[in-house]
Structures are given as structure tokens and as C-alpha cells.
Amino acid sequence: MLYLILAILTSMAIIILFKLFEKSGISIFQAIIINYLVAIIFCIAFSDIKINLTTLTGASWLKYSILNGILFVLMFNIFGISTQKAGISVSVISSKMSIIIPVFFAFIYFNDSVSSLRIAGIFLALIAFCLSSLKSKNDKKLSIPLFLLPLILFFGSGINDALLNYAMLKEIGKNELPSYLLVVFIISFVIGAIIIVVMVSTSKMKITLKNIYGGIILGIFNFYSTYYFMKVIESRKFDSSVFFPLFNSTIICLSALSGFLFFREKLSKVNLIGLIAAIVAIFMVANS
Numbered sequence: 001m002l003y004l005i006l007a008i009l010t011s012m013a014i015i016i017l018f019k020l021f022e023k024s025g026i027s028i029f030q031a032i033i034i035n036y037l038v039a040i041i042f043c044i045a046f047s048d049i050k051i052n053l054t055t056l057t058g059a060s061w062l063k064y065s066i067l068n069g070i071l072f073v074l075m076f077n078i079f080g081i082s083t084q085k086a087g088i089s090v091s092v093i094s095s096k097m098s099i100i101i102p103v104f105f106a107f108i109y110f111n112d113s114v115s116s117l118r119i120a121g122i123f124l125a126l127i128a129f130c131l132s133s134l135k136s137k138n139d140k141k142l143s144i145p146l147f148l149l150p151l152i153l154f155f156g157s158g159i160n161d162a163l164l165n166y167a168m169l170k171e172i173g174k175n176e177l178p179s180y181l182l183v184v185f186i187i188s189f190v191i192g193a194i195i196i197v198v199m200v201s202t203s204k205m206k207i208t209l210k211n212i213y214g215g216i217i218l219g220i221f222n223f224y225s226t227y228y229f230m231k232v233i234e235s236r237k238f239d240s241s242v243f244f245p246l247f248n249s250t251i252i253c254l255s256a257l258s259g260f261l262f263f264r265e266k267l268s269k270v271n272l273i274g275l276i277a278a279i280v281a282i283f284m285v286a287n288s
Contacts, residue, residue: 003231008247010225012254015092017218018083019263026214028080030207032073033192034215036185039223043182056183061171064163065180069187071160076188076222078156082149088259089252089271093128093278094150096248100125101158102165109166121284128281131274168233177230185223249279 021028056062075095082091100122172180199205232243256275260266 001237003228003235004247007225007228007232008250008254010221010228011251012258013221014218014225015083015088015251015255016258016262017214017221018080019088019259021080021214022084024210024214027205027208027211028084029077029192030196030205030211031215031218032076032080033189033196034212035219035222036073036189036192038216038219039185039226040182040189042220042223043178043185056179059176059179061167061176061180062183064167064171065183066187068160068164068167069184070191071156071163072184073188073191075153075156075160078149078152082153086149088263089256089275090150091153092255093252093275094153095157096252097125097128097278098154098156098158098161099248101155102162105162105165117284121281124277124281124284128274128277131270131277164230165233168230172234177227177234181223181226181230184226249283252278 018028020026021031059065079091079095082094103118103122167180168177196205196207200207229247232247252275
């Protein structure tokens, strides 16, 4: 239970940081790439990882860690942009409603229990996703790319969670979690670093100290949020189809509350109905 609480708190810290970055003029992309460098350092410094290229290249989970690394950097950037452009509540709901993807995966691959209540909860989650993402007529018209952000978050986060869950339960050995995380962070950093080098060399981007500082803080929270999240999965105290709903419902509630209290974000009546429906749906799935 301690790992679950810590995973929730560190995840919430990341969400709030993205909004603070916007107010401070910190580049999301630069901060995210620096964040992965910090996460790599933490993996090496605070874990007894013995870097052995032969062992790593021969690991059965290597291909999954590479895919997770690609999805991590892509979804992290999209989530950060969506948090600033569409708001905390809409972005978090869009991201966390993706639980239906790993839950379906758990049904099919891990033979998790199926009930009519759980199936009803999944359908309600889809409805909640649509309602929570709708904008009122008074809102500014969204561009097509911005309108697609919740949809990309939905599928990208769901696929990433399902892949991570599979790797944790089927491929990663008891003492291999730090090594897996290290590879994930390295892949994410390398992809981002290449983009930064290209953009800086073409004068399309300038690296600043505040972006580096922001990335360091983000990296500390990101490392621990990912680590605690995976430790919960590793402990196997929850079914896959129970943990994801429980974790995501808590994040949705806390993000909506923090968005309202700290950033004065407003939700329409339809959005509020979607938020309530999301919470109900998640608990239907978790308790069926």
C-alpha cells in the first residue's frame, strides 16, 4: 500500500509541475529530456546495477524496454502540452481512461476475472472519456491537432501501460527492474537528445538554465513515480484489472481538485458529469 500511495503522490507532483512550467516559461520538451538524463543518473546511483552490455543485449525484455522508452518520451511530451493547452482535468481524464486497454489485455492474456459489472464499467468509462473531453460553446475553437491530443493520450497511454504490465509479469526477473528502467530512460533520453541537437544546431532552439533546473526537478519525481508504479505491479498485491482502475481513479480525482484549487480551471456541467462517470466506472471495474 505504501508503494501505491507514493506512486500517486509523485505522479500528482508531475502533473502540477507541468502547469508551473507554463507559468514560468519553461520549455516542456527541454525539461523532459533533461528529466530522463536525471532519471538515468538516479537509476545508476541508487540501484545496484552492474552494467553489462552482453547481459543487456541478451535480455528477453530488451525489445519491450525499447518500445516503452519510445512511448514514454512521446506520451510525456504530449501529456505536458495537453496539460497546458487543454487543462489538467481533461488531459488527466483522457490519459487515465486508457485503463480499458490494459484491462482488456488482462482479460485476454492473464485470464483476469470477467463480470457483467466490469464490462458495464468499461463501457461507462468510454462514455466518460467522451463527456469529459467535450468543450462548451463558449470555449475557443480547438485546432485539429489540439482536438486529437486527448485521443492520442488515450491510446498511447493505454498501449504503454499494457506493454509495461506484460513486461513486468512475464519478462522481467525479480532483480531486473532497475536495469529495465535504465534502458527505458536511456532510449527516451537518446531520442530527445538527438532532436535537441538538431534543433539547437539549426538555431530553432536555445537551451536555458531554467529549463535545465526544471528538468532536474521533473526527473527526480519521474524516476520515483515510475519506480513506485512498477513496484506496485511487481508486488502482485492487486490484479492488473484492479490496480490500474484504482490508481487512475485517484489521480483523476486529485487532478480535478488541484486544477480547480490552484489553477482556477473550470469544468462545464457536461465535463463534471464525465468526471463523475469516470470515477464511477473505474470503481465498477475495480470492485467487480
